Amino acid sequence: MLINAEHLLQYQRCKRRPFLDIRGDKKQQDPPNDLLQKLHADKIAHQQSILTPLSYHEPDYPYGDWEAGAAATVELMQQGVDCINKGVLLITYGEHTLLSRPDLLFKQPGQSSFGDWMYVPTTIELGKRPKQEYQVSAAFHAQVLATVQGIEPEAAWLILRTKMTSYEVELSKWTPQMLSILQEFIQTLESPVAPEVFIARQKCNLCHWYSSCYAIAHSQKHLSLLPGVTPLRYTQLQALSITTVESLAKTLPSVLENLVGFDSEVALKLVVQAESVVKNRPFILPYAIPTEDITFTAPIEIYFDIEAQPDLNLDYLLGVLVVDRQANTEKFYSFLAEKPEEEEIIWQQFLELVWRYPEAPIYHFCIYEFDTVKRLARLYRTPQRDVAPVLNRFVDVYEELIQSVALPIESYALKAIAKWLRFEWRDSEASGAKCIYWYDRWLETGDRTLLEIIQRYNEDDCRATRNVKDWLANFFQNEYYLRQHKILSN
Numbered sequence: 001m002l003i004n005a006e007h008l009l010q011y012q013r014c015k016r017r018p019f020l021d022i023r024g025d026k027k028q029q030d031p032p033n034d035l036l037q038k039l040h041a042d043k044i045a046h047q048q049s050i051l052t053p054l055s056y057h058e059p060d061y062p063y064g065d066w067e068a069g070a071a072a073t074v075e076l077m078q079q080g081v082d083c084i085n086k087g088v089l090l091i092t093y094g095e096h097t098l099l100s101r102p103d104l105l106f107k108q109p110g111q112s113s114f115g116d117w118m119y120v121p122t123t124i125e126l127g128k129r130p131k132q133e134y135q136v137s138a139a140f141h142a143q144v145l146a147t148v149q150g151i152e153p154e155a156a157w158l159i160l161r162t163k164m165t166s167y168e169v170e171l172s173k174w175t176p177q178m179l180s181i182l183q184e185f186i187q188t189l190e191s192p193v194a195p196e197v198f199i200a201r202q203k204c205n206l207c208h209w210y211s212s213c214y215a216i217a218h219s220q221k222h223l224s225l226l227p228g229v230t231p232l233r234y235t236q237l238q239a240l241s242i243t244t245v246e247s248l249a250k251t252l253p254s255v256l257e258n259l260v261g262f263d264s265e266v267a268l269k270l271v272v273q274a275e276s277v278v279k280n281r282p283f284i285l286p287y288a289i290p291t292e293d294i295t296f297t298a299p300i301e302i303y304f305d306i307e308a309q310p311d312l313n314l315d316y317l318l319g320v321l322v323v324d325r326q327a328n329t330e331k332f333y334s335f336l337a338e339k340p341e342e343e344e345i346i347w348q349q350f351l352e353l354v355w356r357y358p359e360a361p362i363y364h365f366c367i368y369e370f371d372t373v374k375r376l377a378r379l380y381r382t383p384q385r386d387v388a389p390v391l392n393r394f395v396d397v398y399e400e401l402i403q404s405v406a407l408p409i410e411s412y413a414l415k416a417i418a419k420w421l422r423f424e425w426r427d428s429e430a431s432g433a434k435c436i437y438w439y440d441r442w443l444e445t446g447d448r449t450l451l452e453i454i455q456r457y458n459e460d461d462c463r464a465t466r467n468v469k470d471w472l473a474n475f476f477q478n479e480y481y482l483r484q485h486k487i488l489s490n
Contacts, residue, residue: 001095001097001189003097003098003185003186003189004101005123005137005140005141006018007021007022008133008136008140008178009133011184011185011188012181013133013203014204014207015188015195016195016198016209016213017207018185019188019189020212023189030209030211032208033206034434035434035437037437038436038440043124043126047103047124050103050159054083055082056081056082056083056084057076057081057084057085058084058086059072059075059076059084059086059087066090066099067090069087069088070088070089073088073105074148077114078114080115081107082106083105084104084105084119085103085104086101087104088100089101089148090144091144091147091148093182098143099144100144102123102141102145103122103123104121104123104124105119105122105145106119108153111151112149113149113150114149118149118151118153118154119145119149119153120142120153120156121138121142121145121153121157122156123137123158124159125158125161127160128160128161128162130158130160134160135158135174136177138158139156139169139171139174140178140182141156142171143175143178152171153171155169155171156168156169198222198234199213199222199225200224200231201413223237223243223244223248225410226273226274226277226410227410227411227412228266228269228273229270232260233259233262236259236262237256240256245277245278246274249271249274249275251271251274253270253271254267268285269285272285272286272406273406275406279408282407282408283406284404284405284475284479285403288403290400290404291400293400294397294400294404294476295473297473298361300323300324300357300359301322301323301360301361302320302321302354302361302362302363303320303362303363303463303466304320305319305369305461305462306318306319306369306458307432307435307439307454307457308372309440314343315337315343315372316346316439317334317336317455318335318346318347318350319332319333319335319455319461320333320350320353320354320462321333321459321462322357323466332459332462333349334455334459335349336451338442339443343376344379347376348380351382351386351387351390354393355386355390361393361394362390362395363397363466363469364395364396364397364465365414365461365464365465365468366396370391370394373387373390373391374387397468397469398412401417401468405472414461414464414465418467418468421467421468423463423464425464426456426457426460427453427456427457427460430454435454435457435458438450
């Protein structure tokens with residue numbers, strides 16, 4: 001069986017994915033989505049930016065014929081060329097074959113089977129940090145290369161998408177870990193069944209097996225679908241034979257609070273979360289103290305949402321919904337940078353608008369909007385007197401909600417909560433990730449329909465945030481009214 005560095009990289013993120021990549025039914029894969037295609041294109045562009053100034057050789061072979069590729073690569077190494085791009089290295093490892101395709105092989109002084117030179121591997125990654133999975137993959141390339149050239153390379157390198165592009169991988173540390181992961185992966189491959197499903201939203205959403213795995217998890221009512229159940233906590237719950245949402249809902253929080261990954265607050269919240277799902281209704285968390293920011297209804301309220309292009313470090317759309325409850329009116333403002341250099345213009349437009357309503361609270365969902373306003377203020381040297389009072393009016397609806405209630409949902413993302421409240425986005429396929437892709441396409445093609453979709457999505461995000469805020473305020477008021485009524489009745 002052929003094992004490559006990508007398998008090990010994915011295995012560290014999800015034990016199930018590489019098993020399915022090798023042994024699964026390809027018909028069950030999701031079709032490639034726009035964001036995956038964009039990431040692939042971004043990686044190619046990043047690699048090309050690194051390769052352009054270099055002088056290198058490439059092995060000549062029919063793609064997919066790895067034995068021919070390996071032979072052509074060894075021939076280049078025997079010639080002692082300075083740099084090899086897209087080299088192929090093959091070795092036998094027990095009953096398996098290890099395939100290494102480092103992005104670059106650089107010639108260095110040393111004694112190898114080729115002569116008084118040796119090679120070191122370099123991998124080009126799209127990430128900005130030297131993550132563990134990158135370093136393990138680099139150690140894999142180094143280990144295969146060591147067998148091919150008869151000597152361990154002096155180092156392995158990562159080229160990342162940061163100012164300090166080159167990062168040296170400490171092989172003495174990462175090679176033993178890589179070998180351990182490799183052995184575990186081989187054992188997993190030799191099992192007759194795939195590893196257990198575990199849905200981790202951020203890691204799973206871009207996987208081509210997501211729909212297949214989610215269908216299995218949903219049919220099993222798997223605990224990983226419950227918000228707050230991390231892989232570590234799931235392991236702890238399994239050890240106590242708590243494997244269903246129903247059993248978790250009946251568990252005393254005190255049983256969990258001293259486990260690894262738990263504390264008294266996490267344990268209580270997780271049990272209430274399970275109870276909420278089992279009974280299909282929301283609960284106020286026992287320790288929750290609703291703040292006036294949520295329970296108070298201001299005469300004028302502002303709802304704020306941003307669309308950004310992280311690769312350009314650009315916040316290109318600042319959407320603001322102004323709700324005047326006294327006049328019973330609402331108006332949406334879409335401050336859009338059609339070109340990246342217009343970011344400062346929309347920043348000033350945003351500030352001008354929110355200062356028209358100096359007493360209005362500014363509601364947003366998650367910390368990004370708050371952090372972005374601080375970033376833009378620093379970037380464009382906005383005086384603190386113009387920014388600090390604005391930031392003081394920010395209210396994070398997400399934080400208020402997760403600290404106060406448990407909802408019978410699988411995720412506390414805005415879309416999941418708003419859809420539970422029966423709010424619908426006008427473009428059902430739109431998402432923050434797709435907006436990144438669409439804005440890139442707008443810059444390339446000038447197709448204004450792409451901007452219109454983004455603006456609709458941004459407006460719907462603002463309106464969804466308003467729905468969540470209004471529901472939360474009403475829920476608190478109704479629940480506390482009922483509590484007070486019960487107390488008086490008794």
